[in-house]
Amino acid sequence: MNRFKFTETEIQGVYVIEPVVFGDDRGYFMETYNYEDFKEAGLDAIFIQDNQSRSKKGVLRGLHFQRQYPQGKLVRVTQGEVFDVVVDLRKNSKTYGKWVGVTLSEENKKQLYIPEGFAHGFLVLSEEAEFCYKCTKFYHPEDEVGLFWNDKDININWPLDKVNMEELILSEKDKKWCKLKENKFVFDIVI
Numbered sequence: 001m002n003r004f005k006f007t008e009t010e011i012q013g014v015y016v017i018e019p020v021v022f023g024d025d026r027g028y029f030m031e032t033y034n035y036e037d038f039k040e041a042g043l044d045a046i047f048i049q050d051n052q053s054r055s056k057k058g059v060l061r062g063l064h065f066q067r068q069y070p071q072g073k074l075v076r077v078t079q080g081e082v083f084d085v086v087v088d089l090r091k092n093s094k095t096y097g098k099w100v101g102v103t104l105s106e107e108n109k110k111q112l113y114i115p116e117g118f119a120h121g122f123l124v125l126s127e128e129a130e131f132c133y134k135c136t137k138f139y140h141p142e143d144e145v146g147l148f149w150n151d152k153d154i155n156i157n158w159p160l161d162k163v164n165m166e167e168l169i170l171s172e173k174d175k176k177w178c179k180l181k182e183n184k185f186v187f188d189i190v191i
Contacts, residue, residue: 047134062121072136080129117187146177
């Protein structure tokens with residue numbers, strides 16, 4: 001039984017995952033994760049921590065990563081809509097410094113699989129959004145670093161027109177991250 005559709009993005013290892021949704025007049029049911037199905041698709045990650053955040057429109061979180069404890073993630077939105085972005089920081093990757101972005105929403109039920117070795121962030125497009133994600137490593141706040149969200153060398157095409165705000169809402173730490181060219185860290189991950 002195919003419970004998921006796995007579509008690899010233009011960046012090797014990053015997948016958009018669409019669960020099969022079974023619905024009727026009562027509502028719907030879907031599996032959001034099944035280890036065997038993911039393993040069969042070549043995504044053999046072991047998730048050890050689940051997180052959830054709630055943010056209002058115009059909040060931009062990221063672009064975060066952990067240096068010594070890189071996290072693979074499986075992300076989805078249970079309420080609202082976000083534009084989710086990953087940036088490849090794998091030293092030997094043909095797509096180092098490149099990004100991919102996907103709209104995730106409660107309506108489309110898409111998920112994004114992000115292997116270890118990426119910076120990650122998202123922009124909230126709806127009035128509110130609940131963002132859920134599984135991680136392959138525990139969160140270590142002292143190990144977290146990031147890239148500046150609008151670094152011209154990465155050139156992410158954020159859908160700012162959908163937010164329609166004079167200023168995005170960023171945490172103090174997200175205002176101070178470095179640019180890709182200033183980032184001295186790359187992941188030595190075999191692809």
